[in-house]
Amino acid sequence: MDKLAEITAETERFLRMIVEDISRRATGKWIARDFENNSVDFTAAYISETITPEQIQECRQALAYTMREDTDIEHFSSKIRRSTLLQYAKIAKPIAPDEAVHFGLFDLDKEQVTERHILSKERSLEIEGRLQLTDRIQYDGSAQGTIIALFKGNNPHFRLRELHREEWFPCYFSYNLYDKVIHALENAYTVVHVAGTVLASRTERKPISMQVKRIENAEPYLEGDLEKFVGCAPHATGDSSTEKFIRLIRGHEELVGNGEETQ
Amino acid sequence: MSVYMDSCCFIDVAKYDLGHRDKIDSLADKEEHIKACIKMLDAAKKGNLRVLTGNITISECQHLSGFVDEEVKRLFQSILTSGRIVRIVADSIFVAERARNLMWDYQIKMGGADAHHIATALESNCAEFITSDKGILKWASEVEKLGLKVIRADESKELAACLPGTDSTPPATGGQNRLFADSGEI
Numbered sequence: 001m002d003k004l005a006e007i008t009a010e011t012e013r014f015l016r017m018i019v020e021d022i023s024r025r026a027t028g029k030w031i032a033r034d035f036e037n038n039s040v041d042f043t044a045a046y047i048s049e050t051i052t053p054e055q056i057q058e059c060r061q062a063l064a065y066t067m068r069e070d071t072d073i074e075h076f077s078s079k080i081r082r083s084t085l086l087q088y089a090k091i092a093k094p095i096a097p098d099e100a101v102h103f104g105l106f107d108l109d110k111e112q113v114t115e116r117h118i119l120s121k122e123r124s125l126e127i128e129g130r131l132q133l134t135d136r137i138q139y140d141g142s143a144q145g146t147i148i149a150l151f152k153g154n155n156p157h158f159r160l161r162e163l164h165r166e167e168w169f170p171c172y173f174s175y176n177l178y179d180k181v182i183h184a185l186e187n188a189y190t191v192v193h194v195a196g197t198v199l200a201s202r203t204e205r206k207p208i209s210m211q212v213k214r215i216e217n218a219e220p221y222l223e224g225d226l227e228k229f230v231g232c233a234p235h236a237t238g239d240s241s242t243e244k245f246i247r248l249i250r251g252h253e254e255l256v257g258n259g260e261e262t263q
Numbered sequence: 264m265s266v267y268m269d270s271c272c273f274i275d276v277a278k279y280d281l282g283h284r285d286k287i288d289s290l291a292d293k294e295e296h297i298k299a300c301i302k303m304l305d306a307a308k309k310g311n312l313r314v315l316t317g318n319i320t321i322s323e324c325q326h327l328s329g330f331v332d333e334e335v336k337r338l339f340q341s342i343l344t345s346g347r348i349v350r351i352v353a354d355s356i357f358v359a360e361r362a363r364n365l366m367w368d369y370q371i372k373m374g375g376a377d378a379h380h381i382a383t384a385l386e387s388n389c390a391e392f393i394t395s396d397k398g399i400l401k402w403a404s405e406v407e408k409l410g411l412k413v414i415r416a417d418e419s420k421e422l423a424a425c426l427p428g429t430d431s432t433p434p435a436t437g438g439q440n441r442l443f444a445d446s447g448e449i
Contacts, residue, residue, distance in 0.1 A: 024410025025390070055408070078364045137356055142318070144344070144351040164265070164315050164350040164387055191346035198355070205357045205386070219340035221347035226308055229338045230301055231280030233331060242278065246271050246396055249323055250376040
């Protein structure tokens with residue numbers, strides 16, 4: 001029974017994620033119905049008031065693409081998250097090598113199953129293994145946040161809680177940055193900008209750690225700054241309108257010049 | 264939930280001075296939007312709304328072509344980078360790839376910077392993208408299909424939800440739609 005419950009829970013998670021991939025704001029729920037006697041066969045139906053018929057069609061295509069036994073994992077569609085594919089693989093985690101999970105996709109017009117797929121233990125392990133092999137990525141990047149813990153010793157690092165994500169990750173630094181780190185800790189609310197080499201997970205789409213090359217305290221906010229900011233620069237864009245100014249600095253006039261005939 | 268504010272919003276707020284009303288193009292049309300931007304920043308200061316923007320906004324707001332003194336520069340830095348009002352979403356490989364995929368996967372043919380702003384908002388899971396820029400607003404319906412509303416600040420449901428005494432219930436968009444998958448057989 002534990003195994004069946006786990007498969008059902010992982011399947012429900014996977015189905016929710018595939019809908020999110022098509023429409024992040026769709027609000028609906030998956031319900032199970034039409035249970036077969038003496039088996040765990042059931043129909044999962046997604047019911048929503050906010051998803052469009054076109055998105056339903058896209059969801060079905062995404063399900064078929066993910067479940068297809070010959071889908072190329074290395075060049076997986078960027079419309080579907082790697083974490084969704086990993087979740088699909090997790091469905092078969094509790095089963096034995098000689099067992100399999102069977103899926104049937106309904107034809108939306110005929111309301112009958114027209115496409116069947118099998119998730120075997122072997123396919124599940126293959127997906128997990130390939131995703132793991134290509135998961136880590138390094139790039140030079142930065143982050144804004146507050147330091148919530150400091151660790152000294154042979155491998156000095158601090159935990160940076162990113163402001164926008166509200167999650168922390170470890171930032172490793174060399175002792176020549178120690179004074180700057182301590183300076184950032186003098187005030188409990190100091191916000192810092194850190195830059196360095198980020199190690200990130202492609203599946204989770206977030207940093208795992210950073211090797212810090214630079215750390216600076218953010219410009220402090222002084223009481224009343226917001227009120228002063230309103231109307232502080234009436235001539236900010238010179239003679240241009242804001243829209244024209246934005247188009248200019250984003251290089252759109254050049255784009256037009258390169259791609260189309262200009263008057 | 265979070266909203267993403269485009270560079271033009273910060274610039275218009277900085278330009279919005281009752282004594283210099285003529286300095287904002289189409290003010291009659293944009294005034295409610297600008298006032299709502301100010302309310303958003305105020306709500307962010309009070310901790311009632313999360314206002315996000317990308318690194319790129321910092322560089323776009325420093326390219327002011329008119330006369331800008333040291334105090335104005337400090338105010339822009341205070342609002343944009345102190346972390347007290349606006350939260351910065353740093354660039355990453357994921358933002359860059361998502362910006363590229365707007366064109367590759369969805370045929371949303373924006374310029375590089377516009378796509379980068381939209382991708383940053385999508386990557387940071389914002390519900391609304393606040394702008395008055397017609398170059399981005401014209402893609403609103405395509406971007407909304409990805410789960411991000413591209414709107415002016417005076418149309419924001421997120422702002423309405425954090426102001427006292429307002430009804431933020433979103434209207435229903437239609438009847439129930441269904442997707443079926445048969446599963447679970449071992």
